[in-house]
Amino acid sequence: MQRYKIFITFARNFEKKVLPVDFIDSMRQQLGSEANLLFQALETEPVTSIRLNDKLEVLTFDCDTDEVPWHLDGYYLTGRPQFTLDPLFHAGCYYVQEASSMFLQQAIEQYLPQDSIVLDLCAAPGGKSTLLSQYLSSAGLLISNEVNRQRVFILSENIQKWGNGNTVVTHNKPAEFGEQCANLFDCIVVDAPCSGEGMFRKDHAARDEWSLRNIKMCAERQRSILMDVWNALKPGGLLIYSTCTFNSEENEDNALWIAECLGADILPIPYEPDWGITETQAGYHFYPHKTRGEGFYICALRKNEEPFSPFKVREGKHRIVKANEEYVNTVRTWLQHPDEWALRQSDRFITAYPKKYKELIDYLSTFLTCISTGFGIGEERGKFMAPQHSLSMAKDLKRDAFPQVALTREQALAYLRTEALTLENLPLGSILLTYDDVPLGFAKNVGNRLNNLYPNEWRIRHL
Ligand code: SAM
Numbered sequence: 001m002q003r004y005k006i007f008i009t010f011a012r013n014f015e016k017k018v019l020p021v022d023f024i025d026s027m028r029q030q031l032g033s034e035a036n037l038l039f040q041a042l043e044t045e046p047v048t049s050i051r052l053n054d055k056l057e058v059l060t061f062d063c064d065t066d067e068v069p070w071h072l073d074g075y076y077l078t079g080r081p082q083f084t085l086d087p088l089f090h091a092g093c094y095y096v097q098e099a100s101s102m103f104l105q106q107a108i109e110q111y112l113p114q115d116s117i118v119l120d121l122c123a124a125p126g127g128k129s130t131l132l133s134q135y136l137s138s139a140g141l142l143i144s145n146e147v148n149r150q151r152v153f154i155l156s157e158n159i160q161k162w163g164n165g166n167t168v169v170t171h172n173k174p175a176e177f178g179e180q181c182a183n184l185f186d187c188i189v190v191d192a193p194c195s196g197e198g199m200f201r202k203d204h205a206a207r208d209e210w211s212l213r214n215i216k217m218c219a220e221r222q223r224s225i226l227m228d229v230w231n232a233l234k235p236g237g238l239l240i241y242s243t244c245t246f247n248s249e250e251n252e253d254n255a256l257w258i259a260e261c262l263g264a265d266i267l268p269i270p271y272e273p274d275w276g277i278t279e280t281q282a283g284y285h286f287y288p289h290k291t292r293g294e295g296f297y298i299c300a301l302r303k304n305e306e307p308f309s310p311f312k313v314r315e316g317k318h319r320i321v322k323a324n325e326e327y328v329n330t331v332r333t334w335l336q337h338p339d340e341w342a343l344r345q346s347d348r349f350i351t352a353y354p355k356k357y358k359e360l361i362d363y364l365s366t367f368l369t370c371i372s373t374g375f376g377i378g379e380e381r382g383k384f385m386a387p388q389h390s391l392s393m394a395k396d397l398k399r400d401a402f403p404q405v406a407l408t409r410e411q412a413l414a415y416l417r418t419e420a421l422t423l424e425n426l427p428l429g430s431i432l433l434t435y436d437d438v439p440l441g442f443a444k445n446v447g448n449r450l451n452n453l454y455p456n457e458w459r460i461r462h463l
Contacts, residue, residue, distance in 0.1 A: 042201045141166055157458055387402070402431060409435070
């Protein structure tokens with residue numbers, strides 16, 4: 001069944017830079033003569049890959065694809081499409097994710113039960129968080145955190161488009177988790193800020209920013225992040241540490257330091273020999289001359305068991321406001337499984353978040369800076385409840401609660417640019433717009449015009 005198309009146009013112009021001399025020397029020390037193969041691979045075209053959202057049941061491409069061997073939903077594309085021109089990209093049907101980093105799936109499948117409470121500490125723009133959110137599904141809870149103010153909003157956008165509702169996006173420092181959430185998380189993912197050698201093929205500017213001094217600084221910062229958050233991981237809990245660098249200072253040295261100084265065991269992650277992964281004494285490397293993807297390193301560790309007090313939701317004054325009953329009754333009819341969601345109201349907005357984790361989320365909301373919680377479901381407008389955009393992205397949306405109108409690709413792109421739409425013979429009120437049978441967002445027919453309700457801050461700006 002033809003369900004979905006990627007529109008291919010290629011655009012890749014950038015200023016080429018040479019590899020730093022100190023990088024060449026240090027990789028020769030690390031890899032011996034094999035380093036030359038790495039240098040050659042870094043001068044070839046980067047690999048483009050996407051990971052599918054389970055929003056889609058069937059997918060076909062009008063370009064050649066190949067499966068990423070370590071993730072069932074991962075596909076390599078033959079070129080780099082202009083994703084902006086694909087409405088399904090904006091509907092969160094897939095995430096453009098570097099193939100190597102999808103290997104996280106192998107670690108969590110091996111060690112993480114789905115009903116786990118997970119912190120993705122360095123989460124923007126959201127590649128690993130969308131993967132975790134899909135894996136945990138409705139059983140688990142994901143706290144997806146980003147310390148950088150500019151980056152946290154794109155993270156929140158990507159999480160809302162993914163549509164699971166099992167995620168709280170926060171904007172906090174690692175130490176705030178360590179200090180306030182002792183022994184809370186079953187798993188913490190630290191995809192650390194790093195010197196970025198793994199990006200040397202994709203982003204030549206990264207070559208200019210690289211230096212041995214920067215590696216040392218990054219390694220120190222990584223340890224300080226790990227130390228700050230360590231207390232938030234349950235004894236026996238899983239730590240996933242990853243970077244997109246090749247050097248051992250930021251990788252193996254840090255993994256061994258975690259094991260020895262913080263107290264953890266390094267765990268094996270299963271892989272097939274023909275995947276080209278390089279296993280070392282502490283973790284796994286993805287080198288572009290051996291693996292189809294960009295540079296990446298990952299290590300899984302189990303925190304030592306020790307006597308501990310489990311995290312308890314403390315008594316306190318929760319600032320959470322119960323939603324107005326009348327509105328609650330309305331918005332519940334917009335969900336497939338209304339009983340699975342707790343609802344709260346803040347100003348004019350009603351938010352849905354997992355009932356199973358209500359107490360914990362309410363408590364965390366009292367001291368964490370939450371950018372988005374679950375998904376926004378409705379907004380009070382005058383005397384009415386209007387559906388919020390993130391409801392249209394949510395997997396639990398009850399589509400037939402709204403009249404639906406299918407858009408052509410041109411109409412869909414105009415909608416995503418927040419232009420005015422002219423569609424004939426529509427019923428009054430909120431209308432769910434779809435493209436290729438996937439929800440894109442809402443519009444409101446007010447009689448003499450159709451209001452485009454696509455979020456202004458997410459609109460397509462350049463075509
Ligand atoms: N995990 C993300 C993904 O898969 O899309 C990529 C994360 S990126 C490699 C590292 C992130 O760490 C950046 O978003 C950066 O803003 C954040 N960061 C930088 N300094 C940090 C710090 N001191 N503590 C925590 N996070 C930091």
